[in-house]
Structure formats: C-alpha cells, structure tokens
Amino acid sequence: MEKEKLFCKGGGCTAKLGAGILSRILSKLPQGPEDENLLVGYDSKDDAAVYKVSDDIAFVQTLDFFPPMVDDPYTFGKIAATNALSDIYAMGGEVKTALNIVCFPEKMDLNILGEIMRGGAEKVIEAGGTLAGGHSIADSDVKYGLSVTGLVNPNKIYTNNGVKPGDALILTKRLGVGIICTANRVGEASSEAMEAVTDSMTTLNKYAAECCRNFEIHACTDVTGFSFLGHLHEMMDGQLSCHIYAGQVPVFEEALRHADEFLLTAAGQRNRNFTGPFVQFEDVSFAMEEILFDPQTSGGLLISLAKEDAPALLDKLKDAGLPAEIVGEVLEKTEPEILVTN
Structure with a gap:
C-alpha cells in the first residue's frame, strides 16, 4: 500500500499550471511570420492546433500528459490517454495517430510502466487511431500522456469561441x-x-x-x-x-x-x-x-x-x-x- 501511495501523489489535470501564469508567458513569446495555413494556434486559447494542408483536409495536433491521480497503473494509462485524445474531438476532428510521452523512474518496477502503456494503447485503439511510437525519459516521478494527430475538414472546425447570443x-x-x-x-x-x-x-x-x-x-x-x-x-x-x-x-x-x-x-x-x-x-x-x-x-x-x-x-x-x-x-x-x- 505504501508503494501505491508513492505512485499516486496527486495528479491529472490538477497538475496544470494556472491560467493566469500561462497567459502572461504566452503573451511574450515571439510569433514569427504569419502562416495563412495555421488556422488555429496557441494564441487562440483553443484545445489544439489546426493546420490546413488542402481545401478539405487539416491536421489537428495536440499533446497532454500528467502525473497519476489513481493508484492502478493500467487505469491511469487509460485516463491519461482518454484525456489527451479528447482535444481532437473538441475540435471536431478524428483521431489518426498517437505517440507516447513517458517520464519514469529507472528504479521503479518496469511492469508498472508496461501496465500504464497498455492502458493507453487500448484507448488509442478504441479511438480508431494508431499508436506510432513515442519518447521516454528517466525522471523522479511518473508522468504519462500522448501527442495526438487527427484530421478535420477546415470548414467544419469547432473552435471554442464561436458562441452566438441565444x-x-x-x-x-x-x-x-x-x-x-x-x-x-x-x-x-x-x-x-x-x-x-x-x-x-x-x-x-x-x-x-x-x-x-x-x-x-x-x-x-x-x-x-x-x-x-x-x-x-x-x-x-x-x-x-x-x-x-x-x-x-x-x-x-x-x-x-x-x-x-x-x-x-x-x-x-x-x-x-x-x-x-x-x-x-x-x-x-x-x-x-x-x-x-x-x-x-x-x-x-x-x-x-x-x-x-x-x-x-x-x-x-x-x-x-x-x-x-x-x-x-x-x-x-x-x-x-x-x-x-x-
């Protein structure tokens, strides 16, 4: 039980930096030349980036990872993947590929990592996507998530600020x-x-x-x-x-x-x-x-x-x-x- 408590110290989206901090940082980043094909970027406060490649196809790109918020590694993997995949759906897109993002202590039981990644892989498959690789680093604490690419029609993007009165x-x-x-x-x-x-x-x-x-x-x-x-x-x-x-x-x-x-x-x-x-x-x-x-x-x-x-x-x-x-x-x-x- 002590090992489980060390695994789950508190995480999920409670680990995100506050919105106020992020707003101040993002406002100071250099933006570079404007790209007319970048339909949605970080400056829009939207859920994912959208890049147009043709009149009827645009890439939707997002990534999300965080520390565990539950004790079971397999369940944590499913939650982290479900959360990362969500931004594609919030933009009106369909999931195509995903890459694992892994931070894991070298001294921890690798079977735990295997269970995390198994849970994540199952949710990518359920989403209709393909798990195509990923990147891992040794860290003092466990963190897991996905970088996800989807497709959307450029004329059917759901933005988060298109609300209308009524x-x-x-x-x-x-x-x-x-x-x-x-x-x-x-x-x-x-x-x-x-x-x-x-x-x-x-x-x-x-x-x-x-x-x-x-x-x-x-x-x-x-x-x-x-x-x-x-x-x-x-x-x-x-x-x-x-x-x-x-x-x-x-x-x-x-x-x-x-x-x-x-x-x-x-x-x-x-x-x-x-x-x-x-x-x-x-x-x-x-x-x-x-x-x-x-x-x-x-x-x-x-x-x-x-x-x-x-x-x-x-x-x-x-x-x-x-x-x-x-x-x-x-x-x-x-x-x-x-x-x-x-």
Whole structure:
C-alpha cells in the first residue's frame, strides 16, 4: 500500500499550471511570420492546433500528459490517454495517430510502466487511431500522456469561441472529478464514487462528438484543468455573456459532500482566483461553487449550438448513455460575464 501511495501523489489535470501564469508567458513569446495555413494556434486559447494542408483536409495536433491521480497503473494509462485524445474531438476532428510521452523512474518496477502503456494503447485503439511510437525519459516521478494527430475538414472546425447570443450550452459529463480524487487520496471517497469517476474519466469524448456530427455546432471545448467556469470564460472570449443554471449541471453527488468538508484542490482555488472576478453567483451553495471551479481530468465536452437544436442533440447524447444536460444559455455582452443561479 505504501508503494501505491508513492505512485499516486496527486495528479491529472490538477497538475496544470494556472491560467493566469500561462497567459502572461504566452503573451511574450515571439510569433514569427504569419502562416495563412495555421488556422488555429496557441494564441487562440483553443484545445489544439489546426493546420490546413488542402481545401478539405487539416491536421489537428495536440499533446497532454500528467502525473497519476489513481493508484492502478493500467487505469491511469487509460485516463491519461482518454484525456489527451479528447482535444481532437473538441475540435471536431478524428483521431489518426498517437505517440507516447513517458517520464519514469529507472528504479521503479518496469511492469508498472508496461501496465500504464497498455492502458493507453487500448484507448488509442478504441479511438480508431494508431499508436506510432513515442519518447521516454528517466525522471523522479511518473508522468504519462500522448501527442495526438487527427484530421478535420477546415470548414467544419469547432473552435471554442464561436458562441452566438441565444445559443444553448450542453455539458456531456458530470463535474466533481478533482474533488472526489482528492478525497480518495485521504481515504474519504467511497468505492462507488471512485468507480463512477473512473468510468467517466475513461469514457472517450468520441461518442459525444459523433452525436454532434449532424448538428451545426457553433463552439466546443473539453472541460479539463481550468474548470467548467474557466473554460466557459474562454468561450465567452470577452465578447459575450452567459447564464448558467447550477441546478441543471450534472455532478457527482458525493463531490458536494466532500466540498462541504473542504476536501478541495489547490488548482481549484487557482481557478477561482483567476475566473472568479468574471462570475456572479446567486443562491448557489458553496459546495456547488467549488464544483464549478473544480479542475476536471478527462472531462466532458461543453457545446454551444442554436437553442432550437439543443433538445434533439441532448436526446442523442442521452441515447448514447451520456449524462448530458442543457446547463445554460449565451447572452449579449453584459455584466457579469457569467451569471450562475440555482
């Protein structure tokens, strides 16, 4: 058991640098000559880069890796891969190839590494992609993830800031992953909650993306380390506002109890510090506030589309077995940027 605790020190998307730090760094990077074929780059705050190679084909490129957030190496591999693959789906693309990213202590049992990579390989295969290689380095701690390449039609890219006034917002997975994983590390989470959270973190967003294909999606992002509200703030892009109905947001119920017990993450507090000034809560419990700021590992898609199309898409998502809900609507620019009511 002691070995397992050393393996899982706390990771997943809670390990991400804060949004404020990243914004300051990225704003100072040299950009070089403009390339008209680079349709989406790091300056857009989007989920992945998109590069046009022809009128009907563009590459979607992303990478993601992090430390373990669960004790079982095989399960960790599946979660890390599912999370990395998600950015391709958030851009409207299809997964084609993936490369392993591995940091591993030389003195640790190599069978652990084998189980991590087995879990990752299985999710790449499920995604319809090919695991084509990778890179490893010796490190003091375990980290794993993927660099992923997908394809998308340049005219059908989902960006994260194409929202329109009057749009409905749909969330496809439950929130509260970070809080429950934190509670689990101190022995407070129930086995049932961890099983449900693990099932969510290993469910590919491929299935939600497939439901979207016959709809005009205005914007899409996957909810990960910056939290539901942090990624929602990026979607508004300083141009629009939104109203979120907290009572309709899908959550893991046990996360509410743990939040009330202050089993929170440092990353969640960084999210609150950065995004909080753009949010106004009305009649929303402290626990629900924390869940909305909670960093998600391998979270669901947050989708913006015309209000009249939302019920039909929601039906498709539910038929696919996803706990999706319509969680809010997009408004013309006003103050506050994000209004959250119960």
